[in-house]
Amino acid sequence: xxxxxxxxxxxxxxxxxxxxxxxxxxxxxxxxxxxxxxxxxxxxxxxxxxxxxxxxxxxxxxxxxxxxxxxxxxxxxxxxxxxxxxxxxxxxxxxxxxxxxxxxxxxxxxxxxxxxxxxxxxxxxxxxxxxxxxxxxxxxxxxxxxxxxxxxxxxxxxxxxxxxxxxxxxxxxxxxxxxxxxxxxxxxxxxxxxxxxxxxxxxxxxxxxxxxxxxxxxxxxxxxxxxxxxxxxxxxxxxxxxxxxxxxxxxxxxxxxxxxxxxxxxxxxxxxxxxxxxxxxxx
Numbered sequence: 568x569x570x571x572x573x574x575x576x577x578x579x580x581x582x583x584x585x586x587x588x589x590x591x592x593x594x595x596x597x598x599x600x601x602x603x604x605x606x607x608x609x610x611x612x613x614x615x616x617x618x619x620x621x622x623x624x625x626x627x628x629x630x631x632x633x634x635x636x637x638x639x640x641x642x643x644x645x646x647x648x649x650x651x652x653x654x655x656x657x658x659x660x661x662x663x664x665x666x667x668x669x670x671x672x673x674x675x676x677x678x679x680x681x682x683x684x685x686x687x688x689x690x691x692x693x694x695x696x697x698x699x700x701x702x703x704x705x706x707x708x709x710x711x712x713x714x715x716x717x718x719x720x721x722x723x724x725x726x727x728x729x730x731x732x733x734x735x736x737x738x739x740x741x742x743x744x745x746x747x748x749x750x751x752x753x754x755x756x757x758x759x760x761x762x763x764x765x766x767x768x769x770x771x772x773x774x775x776x777x778x779x780x781x782x783x784x785x786x787x788x789x790x791x792x793x794x795x796x797x798x799x800x801x802x803x804x805x806x807x808x809x810x811x812x813x814x815x816x817x818x819x820x821x822x823x824x825x826x827x828x829x830x831x832x833x834x835x836x837x838x839x840x841x842x843x844x845x846x847x848x849x850x
Contacts, residue, residue, distance in 0.1 A: 598720070601615070601716070602713070602716070605702065605709060605712050605713070605716070606709055608702050608708065608709065609655070610655045612698075612699065612702050613651055613654045613655035613699050614651065614655065616651065616654075616694075616695050616698040616699055617647060617648060617650075617651025617652075617654070617655075617695060619694070619695075619698075619816060619820065620647050620651070620691040620692065620694050620695035621644050621647050621648065621691070622809070622815075622816040623687075623690065623691040623694060623816055623817055623820065623824070624640075624643050624644065624647060624687055624688055624690075624691035625640065625644070626806040626807050626815045626816055626817045627686075627687030627690060627691065627797075627806075627817065628640055628643075628684070628687060629803075629806065629807065630797060630798060630801050630803050630806055630817070631680055631683040631684070631687065631797075631801055632680070632801065633677065633679075633680060633683070633684055636676070636677070636678060638676050639673060639676045639677055639678075639684060642669065642672045642673055642676055643669060643672075643673045643687075643688050643691075645669075646665055646666060646668065646669025646670075646672065646673075646688075646692075647666075647669065647688075647691060647692065647695060649665050650662040650663075650665040650666045650669070650692070650695060650696070651695060653665060654695070654696070654699045655699075657703075659696075659700070659703075659840065662696065663696065666692040666695075666696065669688060669692065670685060670688050670689055670692065673685055673687075673688040690824065693824070693828045694820070694823075694824040694827060694828065696831075697827045697828045697830070697831035697832075698712075698827050698831075700831045700834075700835070700840070700843050701715065701827060701830055701831050701834065701843050701844055701847070702844070703840075703841070703843065703844070704834075704838075704841065704842055704843050704844030704845055706842070706844065706845050706849075707842075707844035707845040707847070707848040707849060708843075708844035709844075710765075710770050710771075710844065710848050711830065711834065711843070711844035711845075711847040711848050712844070713765075714761075714762070714765060714770075714771075714776070714779065714780070714783070714830075714847065714848065715783060715823070715826050715827050715830050716823070717761045717765075718758045718761055718762070718779075718780050718783045718784055718787065718826065719783070719787045719822045719823045719826050721754070721757040721758055721760070721761050722754035722755070722757060722758050722784045722787045722788060722822065723754065723787070723791075723822060724754075724757065725750075725753040725754040725755075725756060725757030725758070726746070726750035726751060726753050726754030726757075726788070727750065728753065729747075729749045729750045729752065729753025729754065730745065730746065730747045730749060730750030730753070732749075733747070733749035733750075733753070734747060734749065735747050735748055735749045736748050738750070738751050738792075739792060741799075742792055742795050742796045742799055743791070743792060743795040743799075746791075746792075746795075751788055754784060754787075754788060755781065755784050755785070755788075757784075758780045758781065758783065758784035758787075759777055759780050759781060759784075761780060762776040762777045762779065762780030762781075763776070763777060763780075770848060771848045771849070771850065772850045775850045776848075779830075779833075779847060782829070783826045783829065783830060784826075786822075786825045786826045786829045787822030787823070787825060787826045788822065789825055790821045790822045790823070790824055790825025790826065791821050791822045791825075793821065793825070794806075794817055794818070794821035795821075805818055806818050830843075830847055831843055833846065833847065834846030834847045
Protein backbone atom coordinates (compact mmCIF):
# COMPACT_ATOMS: atom_id res chain seq x y z
CA UNK A 568 0.00 0.00 0.00
CA UNK A 569 1.32 3.44 -0.95
CA UNK A 570 -1.69 5.53 -0.02
CA UNK A 571 -0.74 8.73 1.76
CA UNK A 572 2.92 8.49 0.76
CA UNK A 573 4.52 10.79 -1.77
CA UNK A 574 6.18 8.97 -4.64
CA UNK A 575 9.71 10.05 -5.70
CA UNK A 576 8.28 11.49 -8.92
CA UNK A 577 5.69 13.49 -7.01
CA UNK A 578 8.28 14.76 -4.57
CA UNK A 579 10.58 15.78 -7.41
CA UNK A 580 7.67 17.52 -9.15
CA UNK A 581 6.73 19.44 -6.00
CA UNK A 582 10.37 20.42 -5.48
CA UNK A 583 10.62 21.58 -9.06
CA UNK A 584 7.44 23.64 -8.73
CA UNK A 585 8.66 25.29 -5.54
CA UNK A 586 12.01 26.04 -7.16
CA UNK A 587 10.29 27.56 -10.19
CA UNK A 588 8.10 29.71 -7.94
CA UNK A 589 11.16 30.96 -6.06
CA UNK A 590 12.92 31.71 -9.35
CA UNK A 591 9.93 33.69 -10.62
CA UNK A 592 9.51 35.66 -7.39
CA UNK A 593 13.21 36.50 -7.19
CA UNK A 594 13.36 37.51 -10.86
CA UNK A 595 10.22 39.66 -10.54
CA UNK A 596 12.02 41.74 -7.91
CA UNK A 597 15.61 41.70 -9.17
CA UNK A 598 15.00 42.22 -12.91
CA UNK A 599 13.03 45.51 -12.63
CA UNK A 600 15.54 46.78 -10.07
CA UNK A 601 18.47 45.98 -12.36
CA UNK A 602 16.73 47.66 -15.31
CA UNK A 603 15.97 50.78 -13.28
CA UNK A 604 19.57 51.11 -12.10
CA UNK A 605 20.86 50.38 -15.61
CA UNK A 606 18.63 53.17 -16.92
CA UNK A 607 19.95 55.57 -14.28
CA UNK A 608 23.51 54.65 -15.20
CA UNK A 609 26.36 56.69 -13.77
CA UNK A 610 27.30 56.19 -10.14
CA UNK A 611 24.33 53.93 -9.35
CA UNK A 612 25.13 51.47 -12.12
CA UNK A 613 28.85 51.52 -11.30
CA UNK A 614 28.04 50.86 -7.63
CA UNK A 615 25.76 47.92 -8.45
CA UNK A 616 28.31 46.45 -10.84
CA UNK A 617 31.08 46.85 -8.28
CA UNK A 618 29.10 45.10 -5.55
CA UNK A 619 28.24 42.29 -7.96
CA UNK A 620 31.86 41.88 -9.04
CA UNK A 621 32.99 41.68 -5.42
CA UNK A 622 30.35 39.01 -4.82
CA UNK A 623 31.56 37.09 -7.88
CA UNK A 624 35.14 37.14 -6.64
CA UNK A 625 34.23 36.02 -3.11
CA UNK A 626 32.02 33.21 -4.39
CA UNK A 627 34.77 32.08 -6.76
CA UNK A 628 37.17 31.85 -3.83
CA UNK A 629 34.56 29.84 -1.93
CA UNK A 630 34.28 27.39 -4.82
CA UNK A 631 38.03 26.88 -5.19
CA UNK A 632 38.60 26.63 -1.44
CA UNK A 633 40.43 29.91 -0.86
CA UNK A 634 37.75 32.00 0.86
CA UNK A 635 39.45 31.65 4.26
CA UNK A 636 42.61 33.32 3.01
CA UNK A 637 41.92 36.73 4.53
CA UNK A 638 44.75 38.68 2.88
CA UNK A 639 43.91 37.28 -0.53
CA UNK A 640 40.21 38.04 -0.21
CA UNK A 641 40.79 41.53 1.20
CA UNK A 642 43.27 42.44 -1.55
CA UNK A 643 40.91 41.37 -4.31
CA UNK A 644 37.88 43.07 -2.77
CA UNK A 645 39.84 46.30 -2.17
CA UNK A 646 41.06 46.37 -5.77
CA UNK A 647 37.57 45.81 -7.18
CA UNK A 648 36.09 48.45 -4.87
CA UNK A 649 38.75 51.03 -5.75
CA UNK A 650 38.38 50.28 -9.44
CA UNK A 651 34.63 50.75 -9.06
CA UNK A 652 35.23 54.19 -7.54
CA UNK A 653 37.31 55.26 -10.52
CA UNK A 654 34.82 53.73 -12.97
CA UNK A 655 32.03 55.75 -11.35
CA UNK A 656 34.18 58.85 -11.81
CA UNK A 657 34.76 58.05 -15.47
CA UNK A 658 38.47 57.32 -14.98
CA UNK A 659 38.75 54.15 -17.02
CA UNK A 660 42.52 54.40 -17.23
CA UNK A 661 42.96 54.52 -13.46
CA UNK A 662 40.45 51.71 -12.98
CA UNK A 663 42.31 49.52 -15.45
CA UNK A 664 45.63 50.14 -13.69
CA UNK A 665 44.08 49.26 -10.32
CA UNK A 666 42.64 46.04 -11.72
CA UNK A 667 45.98 44.99 -13.19
CA UNK A 668 47.68 45.68 -9.86
CA UNK A 669 44.91 43.74 -8.11
CA UNK A 670 45.41 40.77 -10.43
CA UNK A 671 49.13 40.64 -9.72
CA UNK A 672 48.55 41.07 -5.97
CA UNK A 673 45.98 38.27 -5.83
CA UNK A 674 48.33 35.97 -7.70
CA UNK A 675 51.24 36.77 -5.37
CA UNK A 676 49.20 36.42 -2.16
CA UNK A 677 47.58 33.13 -3.10
CA UNK A 678 49.20 30.38 -1.01
CA UNK A 679 47.97 27.68 -3.38
CA UNK A 680 45.86 27.32 -6.51
CA UNK A 681 47.38 30.57 -7.70
CA UNK A 682 46.05 30.24 -11.23
CA UNK A 683 42.53 29.63 -9.94
CA UNK A 684 42.70 32.66 -7.65
CA UNK A 685 43.99 34.92 -10.42
CA UNK A 686 41.39 33.60 -12.84
CA UNK A 687 38.62 34.39 -10.37
CA UNK A 688 39.83 37.96 -9.95
CA UNK A 689 40.19 38.41 -13.70
CA UNK A 690 36.66 37.02 -14.17
CA UNK A 691 35.16 39.50 -11.69
CA UNK A 692 37.28 42.41 -12.93
CA UNK A 693 36.37 41.79 -16.58
CA UNK A 694 32.68 41.75 -15.67
CA UNK A 695 33.02 44.98 -13.71
CA UNK A 696 34.95 46.87 -16.37
CA UNK A 697 32.88 45.64 -19.33
CA UNK A 698 29.53 46.33 -17.65
CA UNK A 699 30.44 49.96 -17.01
CA UNK A 700 32.10 50.37 -20.40
CA UNK A 701 29.00 49.30 -22.33
CA UNK A 702 26.68 51.60 -20.34
CA UNK A 703 29.09 54.55 -20.55
CA UNK A 704 28.10 55.40 -24.13
CA UNK A 705 25.68 58.36 -23.78
CA UNK A 706 23.98 57.62 -27.10
CA UNK A 707 23.34 53.88 -27.12
CA UNK A 708 24.71 52.64 -23.80
CA UNK A 709 21.37 51.80 -22.20
CA UNK A 710 19.99 50.15 -25.35
CA UNK A 711 23.16 48.07 -25.74
CA UNK A 712 23.06 47.03 -22.10
CA UNK A 713 19.40 46.05 -22.41
CA UNK A 714 20.22 44.00 -25.49
CA UNK A 715 22.78 42.01 -23.49
CA UNK A 716 20.57 41.66 -20.41
CA UNK A 717 17.48 40.60 -22.34
CA UNK A 718 19.36 38.11 -24.50
CA UNK A 719 20.93 36.53 -21.43
CA UNK A 720 17.64 36.43 -19.55
CA UNK A 721 15.56 34.93 -22.35
CA UNK A 722 18.30 32.46 -23.20
CA UNK A 723 18.09 31.22 -19.64
CA UNK A 724 14.29 31.28 -19.50
CA UNK A 725 13.80 29.73 -22.93
CA UNK A 726 16.38 27.08 -22.17
CA UNK A 727 14.77 26.26 -18.82
CA UNK A 728 11.29 25.69 -20.24
CA UNK A 729 12.47 23.93 -23.39
CA UNK A 730 14.61 21.63 -21.27
CA UNK A 731 11.72 20.80 -18.91
CA UNK A 732 9.08 20.60 -21.61
CA UNK A 733 10.98 18.72 -24.31
CA UNK A 734 13.91 17.04 -22.59
CA UNK A 735 15.88 14.85 -24.96
CA UNK A 736 19.63 14.30 -25.33
CA UNK A 737 21.93 15.96 -22.82
CA UNK A 738 24.12 18.81 -24.00
CA UNK A 739 27.21 17.99 -21.95
CA UNK A 740 26.31 15.54 -19.15
CA UNK A 741 29.81 15.41 -17.65
CA UNK A 742 29.69 19.14 -16.93
CA UNK A 743 26.00 19.96 -16.58
CA UNK A 744 23.76 16.88 -16.26
CA UNK A 745 20.48 18.81 -16.51
CA UNK A 746 21.14 20.81 -19.68
CA UNK A 747 19.80 19.43 -22.94
CA UNK A 748 20.16 20.23 -26.62
CA UNK A 749 16.48 21.20 -26.64
CA UNK A 750 17.17 23.73 -23.90
CA UNK A 751 20.15 25.16 -25.78
CA UNK A 752 18.12 25.53 -28.97
CA UNK A 753 15.12 26.93 -27.10
CA UNK A 754 17.25 29.59 -25.44
CA UNK A 755 18.90 30.43 -28.75
CA UNK A 756 15.52 30.83 -30.46
CA UNK A 757 14.29 33.07 -27.64
CA UNK A 758 17.32 35.34 -28.06
CA UNK A 759 16.51 35.79 -31.75
CA UNK A 760 12.96 36.76 -30.84
CA UNK A 761 14.28 39.44 -28.48
CA UNK A 762 16.68 40.78 -31.10
CA UNK A 763 13.87 40.92 -33.65
CA UNK A 764 11.69 42.73 -31.12
CA UNK A 765 14.33 45.38 -30.47
CA UNK A 766 14.74 45.87 -34.22
CA UNK A 767 10.95 46.24 -34.58
CA UNK A 768 11.08 48.99 -31.94
CA UNK A 769 13.59 50.86 -34.08
CA UNK A 770 16.58 50.31 -31.82
CA UNK A 771 18.75 48.89 -34.57
CA UNK A 772 18.84 47.16 -37.92
CA UNK A 773 17.32 43.69 -38.04
CA UNK A 774 20.16 41.63 -39.53
CA UNK A 775 22.94 42.95 -37.24
CA UNK A 776 20.76 42.64 -34.14
CA UNK A 777 19.80 39.08 -35.03
CA UNK A 778 23.47 38.22 -35.49
CA UNK A 779 24.38 39.89 -32.19
CA UNK A 780 21.53 38.15 -30.41
CA UNK A 781 22.70 34.80 -31.74
CA UNK A 782 26.35 35.35 -30.80
CA UNK A 783 25.55 36.70 -27.34
CA UNK A 784 23.17 33.80 -26.68
CA UNK A 785 25.88 31.29 -27.53
CA UNK A 786 28.35 33.22 -25.35
CA UNK A 787 25.85 33.20 -22.49
CA UNK A 788 25.40 29.45 -22.71
CA UNK A 789 29.14 28.87 -22.90
CA UNK A 790 29.58 31.08 -19.84
CA UNK A 791 27.02 28.96 -18.01
CA UNK A 792 28.85 25.77 -18.99
CA UNK A 793 32.19 27.26 -17.93
CA UNK A 794 30.90 28.03 -14.44
CA UNK A 795 29.35 24.56 -14.23
CA UNK A 796 32.69 23.02 -15.18
CA UNK A 797 34.48 24.98 -12.44
CA UNK A 798 31.93 23.91 -9.82
CA UNK A 799 32.14 20.29 -10.94
CA UNK A 800 35.94 20.45 -10.79
CA UNK A 801 35.71 21.36 -7.10
CA UNK A 802 32.61 19.31 -6.25
CA UNK A 803 30.33 22.29 -5.57
CA UNK A 804 26.62 22.36 -6.46
CA UNK A 805 25.83 26.07 -6.02
CA UNK A 806 28.22 28.99 -5.61
CA UNK A 807 26.06 30.17 -2.68
CA UNK A 808 22.39 30.51 -1.68
CA UNK A 809 22.18 34.30 -1.73
CA UNK A 810 19.42 34.44 -4.39
CA UNK A 811 16.33 32.28 -3.64
CA UNK A 812 15.74 29.73 -6.38
CA UNK A 813 18.84 30.76 -8.28
CA UNK A 814 21.77 29.93 -6.00
CA UNK A 815 24.61 32.42 -5.91
CA UNK A 816 25.71 35.41 -7.95
CA UNK A 817 27.96 33.21 -10.04
CA UNK A 818 25.04 30.90 -10.77
CA UNK A 819 22.91 33.86 -11.82
CA UNK A 820 25.51 35.98 -13.66
CA UNK A 821 27.72 33.39 -15.36
CA UNK A 822 26.03 33.86 -18.73
CA UNK A 823 25.93 37.64 -18.35
CA UNK A 824 29.66 37.84 -17.63
CA UNK A 825 30.55 36.02 -20.84
CA UNK A 826 28.05 38.01 -22.91
CA UNK A 827 28.90 41.47 -21.54
CA UNK A 828 32.65 40.95 -21.91
CA UNK A 829 32.22 39.79 -25.51
CA UNK A 830 29.85 42.69 -26.22
CA UNK A 831 32.30 45.21 -24.74
CA UNK A 832 35.18 43.87 -26.83
CA UNK A 833 33.10 43.97 -30.00
CA UNK A 834 31.79 47.49 -29.38
CA UNK A 835 35.26 48.69 -28.43
CA UNK A 836 36.75 47.40 -31.67
CA UNK A 837 34.03 49.09 -33.72
CA UNK A 838 33.68 52.49 -32.05
CA UNK A 839 36.39 52.93 -29.42
CA UNK A 840 36.13 53.59 -25.69
CA UNK A 841 33.54 56.35 -25.90
CA UNK A 842 31.20 54.52 -28.27
CA UNK A 843 31.02 50.90 -27.14
CA UNK A 844 27.23 50.92 -26.96
CA UNK A 845 26.96 52.50 -30.40
CA UNK A 846 29.37 49.90 -31.70
CA UNK A 847 26.75 47.31 -30.81
CA UNK A 848 23.56 49.12 -31.80
CA UNK A 849 24.45 51.51 -34.66
CA UNK A 850 25.19 50.04 -38.08
